[in-house]
Amino acid sequence: MSILLYGAGGSPFVRKVRVVLAEKKIPYDHDEVIPINVSPEYRKISPLGKIPALRDGDRTLADSSVICAYLERRHPEPALYPADAYEYARALWFEEYGDSALVGVIGPKIFFRKFIAPRFFNQPVDEAAVEQTVREELPPLFDYLESQLGTGPFFVGRSFSIGDIGIATHLVNLRHCGIGVDPARWPKLARWAATVHERPSFKTLIEEDRRTFGIE
Numbered sequence: 001m002s003i004l005l006y007g008a009g010g011s012p013f014v015r016k017v018r019v020v021l022a023e024k025k026i027p028y029d030h031d032e033v034i035p036i037n038v039s040p041e042y043r044k045i046s047p048l049g050k051i052p053a054l055r056d057g058d059r060t061l062a063d064s065s066v067i068c069a070y071l072e073r074r075h076p077e078p079a080l081y082p083a084d085a086y087e088y089a090r091a092l093w094f095e096e097y098g099d100s101a102l103v104g105v106i107g108p109k110i111f112f113r114k115f116i117a118p119r120f121f122n123q124p125v126d127e128a129a130v131e132q133t134v135r136e137e138l139p140p141l142f143d144y145l146e147s148q149l150g151t152g153p154f155f156v157g158r159s160f161s162i163g164d165i166g167i168a169t170h171l172v173n174l175r176h177c178g179i180g181v182d183p184a185r186w187p188k189l190a191r192w193a194a195t196v197h198e199r200p201s202f203k204t205l206i207e208e209d210r211r212t213f214g215i216e
């Protein structure tokens with residue numbers, strides 16, 4: 001097996017790559033690197049010291065978006081990037097929205113405080129801070145996403161794409177914190193998230209995280 005993916009499973013960016021690998025049925029080995037005090041050897045592969053990184057034979061790459069784009073060229077089927085130029089750019093936009101706007105709120109302000117801090121740093125959960133973020137910062141992000149979903153099942157065109165993966169991976173971490181998308185307030189987004197998280201590529205990883213982290 002020539003592909004080796006580096007990066008711990010709870011990372012939304014690592015999950016993005018794993019979903020792409022699963023959708024394309026690409027076999028891989030997995031080295032669950034935790035991005036704290038990474039070794040000089042790992043920094044040669046991932047110069048910013050972040051996860052994920054990927055080795056394909058004697059070639060290496062860092063950054064989830066870069067890795068997913070590479071995998072698409074190496075293994076074009078099933079296509080996860082739309083063929084149409086505008087739809088292609090829209091899919092990249094949603095991936096970027098997940099990797100900047102969503103992670104900026106969900107990562108440090110919710111997932112870290114509620115999930116990582118108590119489990120790995122033995123710190124109590126700052127529930128008031130989490131609740132404030134959920135009340136004030138998450139809704140505008142969900143309002144935008146709700147406004148972008150049409151009548152179809154996916155964010156862009158008629159096919160599941162990197163745009164869906166790039167949003168859904170961050171909502172998994174929210175879900176691990178016991179926070180979902182309220183279907184009364186964001187019906188399209190809630191339906192979309194439930195459908196995407198039921199795909200085998202996501203479902204397998206969600207169940208794996210549940211076992212690993214003892215999530216009820």
Ligand SMILES: N[C@@H](CCC(=O)N[C@@H](CS)C(=O)NCC(=O)O)C(=O)O
Nearest residue numbers: 011012013035050051052063064065
């Ligand atoms: N743009 C990067 C972001 C990766 C990222 O921020 N990963 C986090 C873990 S979820 C990390 O490695 N953090 C450690 C650090 O920033 O030093 C990507 O898409 O791969």
